[in-house]
Amino acid sequence: MPSQEIISMHNVCKSYKMGSQRLSVLKNIDFTVKKGEFTAILGPSGSGKSTLMNIIGCMDNLDSGLYELNSIPIHSTKEKELVKIRNHEIGFIFQNYHLIPTYNVMQNIIMPLLMRGHDRKTAERECREVISMLGLSDRLSHKPSELSGGQRQRVAIARALCSKPSLLLADEPTGALDQKSGTEVLGLFKKLHEMGNTIVMITHDMNVAKWAERTVNIVDGQIQ
Amino acid sequence: MRFSEILNLVRINLYQNRFKVLLTSIGIIVGAATIVCVIAIGKGGQADVADQFRNLNAGALDISYEQSQNTSAGFPFSTGNSSSGRPSMSSGSGSFVPSSDKSGSQSSKRSSNSGERSSRSSSGMPNSGAMSGMPFGDSSDRKNTKKITLSTDDMDNITSSVAGLSEATITYTTKQNVYGGNIEESESCTVAGTLSDYAQLSNLSMMFGDYLSDSDNDNKAKVCVLGYSAAKKIFGSPEQAYDSLVYIDDRPYTVGGVLAQQGSVEAGISADDAIFIPYATGIKYLTGSDISPTITVIAQDADNVEKVAEDVKNVLAESYPNAEFTVTDAGSKMKAANESNRTLTLMLVAMASIVFVIGGIGIMNVLFVSVKERTEEIGILKAIGGSKRDILLEFMLEACCISIIGGILGVAVSFALAPVISGFSIRMEMSVTGAVLALGFSLATGTLFGFYPAWKASRLVPVEALSNE
Numbered sequence: 001m002p003s004q005e006i007i008s009m010h011n012v013c014k015s016y017k018m019g020s021q022r023l024s025v026l027k028n029i030d031f032t033v034k035k036g037e038f039t040a041i042l043g044p045s046g047s048g049k050s051t052l053m054n055i056i057g058c059m060d061n062l063d064s065g066l067y068e069l070n071s072i073p074i075h076s077t078k079e080k081e082l083v084k085i086r087n088h089e090i091g092f093i094f095q096n097y098h099l100i101p102t103y104n105v106m107q108n109i110i111m112p113l114l115m116r117g118h119d120r121k122t123a124e125r126e127c128r129e130v131i132s133m134l135g136l137s138d139r140l141s142h143k144p145s146e147l148s149g150g151q152r153q154r155v156a157i158a159r160a161l162c163s164k165p166s167l168l169l170a171d172e173p174t175g176a177l178d179q180k181s182g183t184e185v186l187g188l189f190k191k192l193h194e195m196g197n198t199i200v201m202i203t204h205d206m207n208v209a210k211w212a213e214r215t216v217n218i219v220d221g222q223i224q
Numbered sequence: 225m226r227f228s229e230i231l232n233l234v235r236i237n238l239y240q241n242r243f244k245v246l247l248t249s250i251g252i253i254v255g256a257a258t259i260v261c262v263i264a265i266g267k268g269g270q271a272d273v274a275d276q277f278r279n280l281n282a283g284a285l286d287i288s289y290e291q292s293q294n295t296s297a298g299f300p301f302s303t304g305n306s307s308s309g310r311p312s313m314s315s316g317s318g319s320f321v322p323s324s325d326k327s328g329s330q331s332s333k334r335s336s337n338s339g340e341r342s343s344r345s346s347s348g349m350p351n352s353g354a355m356s357g358m359p360f361g362d363s364s365d366r367k368n369t370k371k372i373t374l375s376t377d378d379m380d381n382i383t384s385s386v387a388g389l390s391e392a393t394i395t396y397t398t399k400q401n402v403y404g405g406n407i408e409e410s411e412s413c414t415v416a417g418t419l420s421d422y423a424q425l426s427n428l429s430m431m432f433g434d435y436l437s438d439s440d441n442d443n444k445a446k447v448c449v450l451g452y453s454a455a456k457k458i459f460g461s462p463e464q465a466y467d468s469l470v471y472i473d474d475r476p477y478t479v480g481g482v483l484a485q486q487g488s489v490e491a492g493i494s495a496d497d498a499i500f501i502p503y504a505t506g507i508k509y510l511t512g513s514d515i516s517p518t519i520t521v522i523a524q525d526a527d528n529v530e531k532v533a534e535d536v537k538n539v540l541a542e543s544y545p546n547a548e549f550t551v552t553d554a555g556s557k558m559k560a561a562n563e564s565n566r567t568l569t570l571m572l573v574a575m576a577s578i579v580f581v582i583g584g585i586g587i588m589n590v591l592f593v594s595v596k597e598r599t600e601e602i603g604i605l606k607a608i609g610g611s612k613r614d615i616l617l618e619f620m621l622e623a624c625c626i627s628i629i630g631g632i633l634g635v636a637v638s639f640a641l642a643p644v645i646s647g648f649s650i651r652m653e654m655s656v657t658g659a660v661l662a663l664g665f666s667l668a669t670g671t672l673f674g675f676y677p678a679w680k681a682s683r684l685v686p687v688e689a690l691s692n693e
Contacts, residue, residue, distance in 0.1 A: 054687050057607070059606075059607060059686045059687045059690075060687050080611070080612075083606070083609055083612075086606075086607060086608065086609050087609020088609070092607050092608065098600065098603070098604045098690065099604075100604060100605075101601075102237055102240040102241075102601075103233075103236060107236070111605070111608055112608045112609055114225055114226070114229045115225050115605070115611075115614065117226060118226075119228070119229065120229060120232065159608070163608075163609075
């Protein structure tokens with residue numbers, strides 16, 4: 001049923017200009033993710049998986065095709081609206097965490113809610129449950145530089161979760177972590193999936209992709 | 225995003241980068257300090273001018289008569305219409321000047337002219353006039369030959385004939401030997417004969433007692449008012465001077481009042497050092513008719529001074545043909561002094577503005593570097609829902625805060641520097657206006673030069689910003 005689809009892509013193409021030539025990165029992508037699914041997009045380096053993630057995350061425009069996120073036609077949405085969609089619908093988890101170094105853990109976590117127009121106290125109250133679930137309660141006043149890689153990624157996950165998005169979008173979430181921390185993070189993803197969250201995880205590692213309930217392979221800009 | 229939350233983020237960012245903020249704001253600190261100091265110096269200059277002209281009204285005109293130097297050096301003809309004996313005297317001595325030989329039996333007016341010639345010749349330098357470029361026989365040379373003493377009648381004549389005058393008074397000064405109080409041996413002191421309205425006209429304020437009254441003048445009373453410095457010099461302090469006796473030309477005068485300190489003045493009588501006595505008293509006991517009074521009139525409209533000056537000259541010309549009176553326009557002197565001071569201040573403000581521009585460019589450069597350094601952060605903010613407005617505001621507010629901090633520090637520096645600059649005998653009048661203006665300039669600089677980097681930051685594409693390592 002279309003209403004259950006969080007992501008719905010049809011014939012999505014994307015190319016970049018490289019000097020005088022155009023490089024086609026995504027070729028006629030047809031891809032859907034249903035609500036509550038934990039999907040891994042698996043592909044080698046240069047396969048176009050990061051470009052696909054950027055388009056799914058509304059951070060890049062597609063050249064042609066249709067893309068709906070939670071029934072919103074992203075392909076015809078203006079940048080101003082995309083900002084709101086990113087804030088309300090998507091929780092980003094990056095390989096390099098992308099935490100703001102000058103802010104402490106709490107400030108980093110509540111940023112999406114502040115962007116939404118909440119005041120600090122309300123935002124902190126709303127994030128308390130997530131913070132507690134991720135075991136970050138005693139790290140709130142620390143700066144990212146004072147945390148381990150696993151802890152940083154947990155902060156990034158907390159930031160993504162606290163805005164209660166329709167989709168958690170993770171780009172190589174274990175790429176910068178050691179095996180133990182990576183396994184912890186993936187366990188966390190599994191738990192979040194079980195709680196009903198929709199997760200799309202981009203990875204080049206088969207062992208990581210195994211944690212997802214569904215794996216989509218992308219090779220040379222095409223879904224296999 | 226709420227404005228208060230953006231401000232909070234700005235606060236965090238500035239605090240985290242406090243050393244960089246301080247370095248960035250140095251240009252603004254210097255600019256703001258310069259603005260405050262320049263305005264303080266400008267105001268100090270204006271205050272100096274105001275002090276120096278304190279005893280003058282803007283529409284004041286001083287009318288005086290100066291007898292030709294050569295004449296006064298010779299025979300002191302007391303009146304214009306000399307007695308018949310005088311011309312013969314002059315013709316007698318006119319043997320030095322061939323041309324005057326023929327003037328012996330002319331009218332009294334002409335005689336007085338020839339008298340002047342003889343007085344010139346009596347100096348023993350018969351050709352001195354021609355040598356100094358003032359040839360005899362020229363009509364202008366015949367002016368101011370007579371001894372004219374301006375009087376209260378002249379003053380009344382001017383006030384009744386010239387339109388547009390509000391007030392008028394007459395004064396003269398003389399040097400007299402004075403003793404009393406702590407001074408045992410008499411000392412030469414300026415004594416001014418004035419009417420009762422002089423204090424008001426010259427903006428003099430009293431420390432003790434009252435100024436001279438009309439009845440003092442009518443009764444030729446031996447009372448006086450001492451200037452602040454004169455009182456201190458003679459009696460040690462103004463308090464002790466009041467109601468004491470001071471001896472002027474060996475006659476006792478009661479000190480009826482002491483003036484408050486007036487400071488140095490650019491024109492008119494230096495009130496601090498003078499002793500003021502009733503006009504008529506001075507003539508009776510000190511000078512006789514041998515005085516050169518100055519009539520001061522106040523034009524109702526300070527912008528109409530030139531017309532009033534012309535009218536005054538015309539009225540006096542009717543009474544005293546062939547006499548040229550000096551009419552000094554105090555207001556325009558004051559205006560000119562203020563004008564030049566204003567020009568100097570404007571020039572200094574322009575210099576301070578250049579400092580601000582340089583400071584602003586410094587801020588812009590640092591912000592550009594900051595945007596470059598924080599590209600990833602901007603990318604994160606955009607990825608999680610930060611709008612262009614949020615990013616623009618954050619960076620703009622950072623620039624404005626850096627400028628305001630610089631401005632505040634600059635104002636503080638200027639207040640710290642003020643005593644040092646004043647130590648170089650430069651008068652500074654620190655003002656809230658100066659400080660507010662400096663802060664305003666700082667804010668404007670931050671807003672102006674912070675806008676472009678902030679705008680650039682807000683336009684960053686999130687994907688590109690995030691991939692920037």
